[in-house]
Amino acid sequence: MIKKGSTFGVLIMMFLLVILGFLLYFLYLNLPGKEAVGFEQVVGNVETIIVGGVSEQFYENMRYRDKKISYVISENCGEKKRVSMEEAFSKLEDLTVLEFFPSDNPELSILCEDLAPEAGHEDYFVAGEGGPSEVINGTLYSVILSGEIALFREERCSESKIAVHELLHALGFNHNGNPNSILYPTLDCNQKIDDEIINDINRLYSFASLPDLKIHTVNATKAGRYLNFYIEVLNQGLWDAYDADLTIKVDGKEVQDFHLETIKIGARKILSVENLKISGSAERITFVIDNKNMIDEIFENNNDADLILRTL
Numbered sequence: 323m324i325k326k327g328s329t330f331g332v333l334i335m336m337f338l339l340v341i342l343g344f345l346l347y348f349l350y351l352n353l354p355g356k357e358a359v360g361f362e363q364v365v366g367n368v369e370t371i372i373v374g375g376v377s378e379q380f381y382e383n384m385r386y387r388d389k390k391i392s393y394v395i396s397e398n399c400g401e402k403k404r405v406s407m408e409e410a411f412s413k414l415e416d417l418t419v420l421e422f423f424p425s426d427n428p429e430l431s432i433l434c435e436d437l438a439p440e441a442g443h444e445d446y447f448v449a450g451e452g453g454p455s456e457v458i459n460g461t462l463y464s465v466i467l468s469g470e471i472a473l474f475r476e477e478r479c480s481e482s483k484i485a486v487h488e489l490l491h492a493l494g495f496n497h498n499g500n501p502n503s504i505l506y507p508t509l510d511c512n513q514k515i516d517d518e519i520i521n522d523i524n525r526l527y528s529f530a531s532l533p534d535l536k537i538h539t540v541n542a543t544k545a546g547r548y549l550n551f552y553i554e555v556l557n558q559g560l561w562d563a564y565d566a567d568l569t570i571k572v573d574g575k576e577v578q579d580f581h582l583e584t585i586k587i588g589a590r591k592i593l594s595v596e597n598l599k600i601s602g603s604a605e606r607i608t609f610v611i612d613n614k615n616m617i618d619e620i621f622e623n624n625n626d627a628d629l630i631l632r633t634l
């Protein structure tokens with residue numbers, strides 16, 4: 323009886339020890355108490371550069387979102403000024419890729435009274451003439467969301483020189499020092515639109531009106547089976563990005579998708595994640611924006627960042 327009971331007790335004890343062993347191993351695998359190891363970036367953030375123009379703009383690479391620009395001409399402009407403004411639009415349409423169309427919800431407002439620059443816009447709002455009125459720094463471009471033109475002087479030349487001069491201001495171009503240029507501060511009926519300005523407009527608008535998502539900053543650490551990461555996704559493009567998502571791959575295998583939703587022009591979305599469970603032996607973490615390629619972008623080569631485990 324005693325011997326039998328003791329064998330039974332030993333079996334129970336061994337069974338409990340095995341269970342305890344499993345529990346400790348499970349805890350060892352899953353507790354984040356281990357020292358964190360960093361990852362370093364090996365691939366990604368391909369820098370994309372838009373070559374700067376020759377003519378002087380208020381800010382670098384200023385353009386509207388699209389080459390088709392909506393406008394409204396105020397009722398109080400009168401027939402003569404309205405016709406001269408429409409001639410200016412036609413002239414730029416003939417010389418460049420730009421198109422102008424009337425709209426009730428316009429980007430460009432043509433007014434016929436004196437305009438005062440809004441606070442903070444004095445630097446690109448040429449006194450009383452107009453210019454961009456709402457600009458976002460989108461990194462690749464200074465994106466003009468809206469502009470204003472004040473036609474408060476009557477045309478004195480046979481061609482609409484004043485309207486063209488002020489339209490160029492509204493497109494982001496500043497005065498220049500060439501007396502033969504339409505953008506010389508003092509108007510003369512023989513002045514012409516500079517070839518450089520035509521080339522610069524065509525160059526600026528050669529990229530389609532699309533978003534451009536880019537991994538701006540990323541870093542990651544791993545403690546045991548737990549991944550912590552911090553990532554900033556920037557929209558440096560010309561249009562808001564809708565339904566953006568970010569895929570995390572571990573050693574090439576997709577582990578999770580994160581919805582970033584809408585990222586507006588010039589905006590950054592920050593995602594900070596702690597204790598995402600991954601394989602303890604993981605050595606390579608890849609972050610991919612728009613993995614299924616649902617969003618058309620200006621550049622598609624700046625959507626990935628590849629990080630490898632830092633070896634000490």
Ligand SMILES: [Zn+2]
Nearest residue numbers: 448451497507
């Ligand atoms: Zn001017």
